Amino acid sequence: MTQKNSLPASYFEAKYKTNIDPWRFNTSDYERQKYRATIGAFTRPHYRRGLELGCSIGVLTSLLAPHCNHLVALDGSPTAIAEAKRQQLSNVTFEVACLPEEFPQSPFDLILLSEVLYYFSVSDLERVARLCLDALEPGGEIVLCHWLGETDYPLKGIQASELFAATVSSKLPVRTILHDDVYRLERLCERTCRAGGAE
Numbered sequence: 574m575t576q577k578n579s580l581p582a583s584y585f586e587a588k589y590k591t592n593i594d595p596w597r598f599n600t601s602d603y604e605r606q607k608y609r610a611t612i613g614a615f616t617r618p619h620y621r622r623g624l625e626l627g628c629s630i631g632v633l634t635s636l637l638a639p640h641c642n643h644l645v646a647l648d649g650s651p652t653a654i655a656e657a658k659r660q661q662l663s664n665v666t667f668e669v670a671c672l673p674e675e676f677p678q679s680p681f682d683l684i685l686l687s688e689v690l691y692y693f694s695v696s697d698l699e700r701v702a703r704l705c706l707d708a709l710e711p712g713g714e715i716v717l718c719h720w721l722g723e724t725d726y727p728l729k730g731i732q733a734s735e736l737f738a739a740t741v742s743s744k745l746p747v748r749t750i751l752h753d754d755v756y757r758l759e760r761l762c763e764r765t766c767r768a769g770g771a772e
C-alpha cells in the first residue's frame with residue numbers, strides 16, 4: 574500500500590476557496606445516483622444520533638438529516654462548513670474538525686464515511702477506523718462509499734475500503750458490499766442485516 578502522508582486540511586480549504594463545489598456535488602448525476610444508493614444502504618428508517626465524516630458543503634448531509642434525530646457533520650475546511658451551515662438544518666451540528674485528532678466523543682448508532690478514507694495515510698485510516706468503533710453504539714452500523722478509479726491520493730478507494738473493513742472486522746464482522754462498479758458502497762454491522770430492517 575501507498576505510504577504517503579494524509580492530505581492536510583489546507584489542501585481542501587484551498588480547493589473550496591477556489592471553487593465552493595470542486596467535485597460538483599450539487600450538479601453531478603453521478604453524485605445524485607450515489608447519494609440515493611447510500612441512503613438506501615441504511616438498515617433502519619431512523620437513527621438516534623448519526624455522524625458524517627467529511628461532509629463537505631453538506632449536499633449529502635441534507636439527505637441524511639431526515640433519517641437522524643441528531644446528526645454531527647464534520648469537515649476540515651472552514652469554508653466548506655460555512656457553506657454547509659447555510660442550509661440551516663435544525664437537527665445538524667456542523668463542526669470544523671481535523672481527523673483523526675479531533676474525532677468526536679459522543680456515541681453514534683450510524684457513522685457514514687463517503688469519499689473520504691482515501692485521503693488518509695494507512696496509519697491515520699487505521700486510527701480513524703478504531704475511533705469509529707469506539708464511538709459506535711452496540712447494534713450500530715457504519716456505511717462506506719468510495720470511488721474505485723485511479724487517484725493521486727494517499728490510497729486508492731479499494732485499498733481504503735479493504736483496510737477499514739479489516740481494522741473493524743473483529744467487532745463488525747458482517748460486511749455487505751451493495752455496489753461495486755465505479756464506486757464501492759458497503760455496510761459494516763455486528764450481525765446480518767439488510768436495508769429496511771434486520772433479517
